[in-house]
Amino acid sequence: RRRRDWARVGPRMAAYPGRLREYARYRTRVRRIEWGHVLVRAEGDGRVQSATIAACGPDWAPTGRERTFAVDAVCTAYGFLPSTDLARALGCELRGDAVAHDEDMATSVPGVFVAGEAAGVGGADLAGVEGELAGWMAGAHAHRGGGAHPDLPALRAGRAKLAGFAGILAELFDPRPGLAGLAAADTVVCRCEDVTQGEIDTAVARGASTMAALKVVTRCGQGPCQGRTCERLVAARLPEAPARYSTRAPARPIPLDVLIKAAE
Numbered sequence: 135r136r137r138r139d140w141a142r143v144g145p146r147m148a149a150y151p152g153r154l155r156e157y158a159r160y161r162t163r164v165r166r167i168e169w170g171h172v173l174v175r176a177e178g179d180g181r182v183q184s185a186t187i188a189a190c191g192p193d194w195a196p197t198g199r200e201r202t203f204a205v206d207a208v209c210t211a212y213g214f215l216p217s218t219d220l221a222r223a224l225g226c227e228l229r230g231d232a233v234a235h236d237e238d239m240a241t242s243v244p245g246v247f248v249a250g251e252a253a254g255v256g257g258a259d260l261a262g263v264e265g266e267l268a269g270w271m272a273g274a275h276a277h278r279g280g281g282a283h284p285d286l287p288a289l290r291a292g293r294a295k296l297a298g299f300a301g302i303l304a305e306l307f308d309p310r311p312g313l314a315g316l317a318a319a320d321t322v323v324c325r326c327e328d329v330t331q332g333e334i335d336t337a338v339a340r341g342a343s344t345m346a347a348l349k350v351v352t353r354c355g356q357g358p359c360q361g362r363t364c365e366r367l368v369a370a371r372l373p374e375a376p377a378r379y380s381t382r383a384p385a386r387p388i389p390l391d392v393l394i395k396a397a398e
Contacts, residue, residue, distance in 0.1 A: 326357020
């Protein structure tokens with residue numbers, strides 16, 4: 135991010151002094167920041183030995199000269215992706231990457247409520263408040279609520295405030311489209327099945343126009359992660375969006391010994 139991006143959200147950040155103090159503690163441990171740059175390459179023989187960065191524009195596409203540093207490790211993060219598998223399997227509508235919901239955490243499917251990361255990435259504090267709110271409302275829906283919440287408006291207001299901070303972080307750090315330009319034809323997109331961007335583009339050029347077709351032709355999304363890692367990247371190669379893999383059981387792969395122990 136660029137300094138000007140932080141300056142733009144500064145007034146809204148002032149409403150969260152605790153978060154700002156936490157950020158200040160982090161900064162005391164960071165020796166140097168290269169503002170407005172993106173990682174374009176990591177190279178080495180058997181292990182990473184160098185990393186190359188370049189200045190980027192507002193869409194995060196590299197625009198400036200490159201600089202290379204000798205490094206021992208590289209850590210990258212390009213946003214979070216909510217786990218929506220269960221909600222999608224139940225037919226819940228999505229809003230962007232998260233499950234759509236109202237102020238009481240009710241989804242588009244009557245009787246189905248959502249809380250935590252599936253409702254949008256916002257951290258443990260937000261997830262806790264949403265869980266309490268969704269629990270009360272689900273109980274009321276089932277006529278087993280045990281009475282009204284002692285202060286439902288305050289709970290809703292607390293959730294809205296925490297969600298506001300999550301919105302600021304999303305505005306700052308959600309991946310920008312310019313990052314897509316970093317991938318080359320030999321870049322592995324589906325790591326489970328070792329499928330490259332070139333193979334995906336070739337399949338699209340030959341007529342694969344849906345996620346299901348790409349899965350059949352290239353095996354993208356057929357690995358252990360069931361497409362959770364590559365779904366967004368593969369969808370970006372299709373001419374029409376949004377696109378997703380279909381949901382299927384199991385929602386998460388479970389080792390057989392875990393099932394056996396549970397049965398015993």
